[in-house]
Amino acid sequence: MARVVLVEDDIEIRRLVAEALAGQGHDVDSAAAALEGLELAVKGKPDLVVMDLGLPDLDGTELLRMIRAVSEVPIIVITARGADEVVVKTLDSGADDYLVKPFSVAQLEARVRALLRRGSAATSDETIQVGGLRIDPAAREASLAGKDLDLSPKEFDLLRVLAERAGEVVSKRALMAEVWREPYGGAERTVDVHLSWLRNKLGETAQEPRYLRTVHGVGVKLVDPNG
Ligand code: CA
Numbered sequence: 001m002a003r004v005v006l007v008e009d010d011i012e013i014r015r016l017v018a019e020a021l022a023g024q025g026h027d028v029d030s031a032a033a034a035l036e037g038l039e040l041a042v043k044g045k046p047d048l049v050v051m052d053l054g055l056p057d058l059d060g061t062e063l064l065r066m067i068r069a070v071s072e073v074p075i076i077v078i079t080a081r082g083a084d085e086v087v088v089k090t091l092d093s094g095a096d097d098y099l100v101k102p103f104s105v106a107q108l109e110a111r112v113r114a115l116l117r118r119g120s121a122a123t124s125d126e127t128i129q130v131g132g133l134r135i136d137p138a139a140r141e142a143s144l145a146g147k148d149l150d151l152s153p154k155e156f157d158l159l160r161v162l163a164e165r166a167g168e169v170v171s172k173r174a175l176m177a178e179v180w181r182e183p184y185g186g187a188e189r190t191v192d193v194h195l196s197w198l199r200n201k202l203g204e205t206a207q208e209p210r211y212l213r214t215v216h217g218v219g220v221k222l223v224d225p226n227g
Pocket of ligand 1 (some may be wrong): 009010055
């Protein structure tokens with residue numbers, strides 16, 4: 001069973017899709033407009049988003065980019081616009097898959113299954129190792145060079161999010177969204193403060209970084225200092 005957020009303003013299609021997904025055993029939250037959908041997609045931590053492109057308050061590609069800015073959730077776009085350029089723009093904006101209306105319920109179900117399979121593989125509880133840093137998401141434990149780190153819950157989440165994307169720059173906005181669940185800016189200062197605490201516990205400083213590298217104006221990345 002997965003949590004699915006459905007954003008569709010057409011009441012008939014919304015009902016059809018919601019019933020199909022519920023029939024597969026999923027828990028469906030529906031929204032009829034983009035901003036309402038954005039809130040559900042961010043706060044509800046869904047496993048999948050199914051969304052229409054033609055929405056009353058915002059263009060669907062805008063909604064897609066807004067969700068993508070703060071979340072890696074798999075997204076299926078359903079659209080009446082099947083033109084190549086629309087499909088390309090949709091995928092470029094961060095959609096994982098799309099369906100052109102009219103579509104069959106069987107096709108929707110197959111695509112949902114495929115994306116959920118991919119998603120569950122990506123968010124496993126497997127131990128993450130980056131250099132001497134070892135993070136066990138299931139036990140919520142972390143160690144550096146074999147010594148346990150005494151981290152607060154937020155410090156642990158911050159480290160885990162960065163370690164899952166080791167080598168990649170993660171923006172402070174994305175960190176606000178994933179660790180603090182505040183996608184709309186929030187206080188970036190909060191991220192800075194926790195990063196400095198985390199640095200301290202890893203035995204490094206901003207001036208002499210090892211694992212935590214700040215990329216000014218972009219964000220922060222976790223790297224293997226010996227890699
Ligand atoms: Ca529509």
